Amino acid sequence: MNAGIMTEAKWEKNVRKVTPYVAGEQPKTEGVIKLNTNECPYPPAPGVSAVMKELDCEKLRLYPDMNAEKLVSALAQYYGVKPEQIFVGVGSDDVLAMSFMTFFNGDKPILFPDITYSFYDVWAEVFRIPWKVCPLDEEFRIKKEDYLKPNGGIIIPNPNAPTGVPENTEVLEEIVAANPDSVVIIDEAYVDFGCKSMLPLISKYDNLMVVQTFSKSRAMAGIRIGYAIANEKLIGYLKDVKFSFNSYTMNMPSIEAGTAAVRDDAYFKEIVGKIIKTREWTKQQLASLGFRFTDSKSNFLFVTHESVPAAEIFKALKEHNIYVRYWNKPRISNHLRITIGTDEQMSRLVKFLTNYLKERDND
Numbered sequence: 001m002n003a004g005i006m007t008e009a010k011w012e013k014n015v016r017k018v019t020p021y022v023a024g025e026q027p028k029t030e031g032v033i034k035l036n037t038n039e040c041p042y043p044p045a046p047g048v049s050a051v052m053k054e055l056d057c058e059k060l061r062l063y064p065d066m067n068a069e070k071l072v073s074a075l076a077q078y079y080g081v082k083p084e085q086i087f088v089g090v091g092s093d094d095v096l097a098m099s100f101m102t103f104f105n106g107d108k109p110i111l112f113p114d115i116t117y118s119f120y121d122v123w124a125e126v127f128r129i130p131w132k133v134c135p136l137d138e139e140f141r142i143k144k145e146d147y148l149k150p151n152g153g154i155i156i157p158n159p160n161a162p163t164g165v166p167e168n169t170e171v172l173e174e175i176v177a178a179n180p181d182s183v184v185i186i187d188e189a190y191v192d193f194g195c196k197s198m199l200p201l202i203s204k205y206d207n208l209m210v211v212q213t214f215s216k217s218r219a220m221a222g223i224r225i226g227y228a229i230a231n232e233k234l235i236g237y238l239k240d241v242k243f244s245f246n247s248y249t250m251n252m253p254s255i256e257a258g259t260a261a262v263r264d265d266a267y268f269k270e271i272v273g274k275i276i277k278t279r280e281w282t283k284q285q286l287a288s289l290g291f292r293f294t295d296s297k298s299n300f301l302f303v304t305h306e307s308v309p310a311a312e313i314f315k316a317l318k319e320h321n322i323y324v325r326y327w328n329k330p331r332i333s334n335h336l337r338i339t340i341g342t343d344e345q346m347s348r349l350v351k352f353l354t355n356y357l358k359e360r361d362n363d
């Protein structure tokens with residue numbers, strides 16, 4: 001870089017400078033066992049491919065329905081709520097970003113766990129929201145008392161990520177009830193894999209919002225659909241901000257494909273069931289290899305080995321085209337997050353680890 005570029009130009013003092021979120025790698029090479037971004041190893045519901053094949057491209061001339069009514073009604077029917085209680089966005093990242101912008105406008109810091117989805121502090125920074133982390137305990141559980149202090153809003157994922165640890169809905173309810181002055185967002189990106197949803201409580205608490213996604217349990221990370229469910233007033237505020245930003249976030253193919261996915265509940269339950277079964281099998285296998293982990297209720301495991309450093313295992317796996325996620329961050333630098341793939345993928349992972357650990361012992 002030349003010196004002219006290195007020195008700060010005068011206009012740069014007005015730039016909104018941020019450190020962006022770093023997403024998991026999407027390798028371009030063939031033959032990778034990709035267990036690093038919590039995608040679903042199965043295809044979306046058959047109705048989704050049908051919709052995509054039959055897509056009438058002529059219709060793309062027109063703007064999509066800015067209210068995504070078809071998708072919103074399908075979701076409303078599925079969850080037994082009114083369409084006015086649903087907000088859809090481009091993945092739950094979009095929904096969450098809009099929510100931070102909409103609801104977290106106070107002077108007090110918003111609260112979230114110290115080990116959690118690493119986008120929360122990025123949004124807080126980009127929107128200039130004061131924030132404070134609440135350390136999880138040694139078992140990676142939240143400490144309820146931390147959330148009973150003055151705050152400008154709360155966001156907690158359930159189950160948490162990247163730990164996979166679920167929280168009792170009773171504890172979360174106490175937090176919601178104790179914070180009538182703040183919006184409490186429960187990020188349920190992984191809730192379908194065996195964790196209890198807070199949805200039944202949205203009619204009881206006007207400050208509670210639940211956010212879910214099509215990216216994991218509905219096998220549609222590539223289409224980008226997420227949604228929030230809450231009371232009409234809260235959703236109304238969220239829509240006001242969204243429509244002040246971009247009316248057409250939901251494109252026409254997404255609306256069609258998303259609707260087809262919601263309508264096929266049997267397929268949804270089938271793939272979620274398979275992932276849960278594979279997860280429990282993988283837990284047993286990894287335990288016998290000396291790994292310890294939380295009792296994850298998500299589509300990933302958060303593991304540490306009794307003697308081999310996580311960074312080393314991560315490197316060895318990658319060299320053998322098995323991608324998992326590793327963060328060199330305080331408290332979790334000896335852990336790996338492993339997405340649950342198919343039975344075959346997980347068998348290959350276990351086989352590799354068995355050999356790797358054996359050979360390492362012999363060295």
Ligand code: PMP
Binds near residue numbers: 090187214221225
């Ligand atoms: N919340 C959590 C806890 C996540 O792990 C993710 C996935 N990275 C998201 C939200 C966002 O997922 P998406 O935008 O694909 O819906």
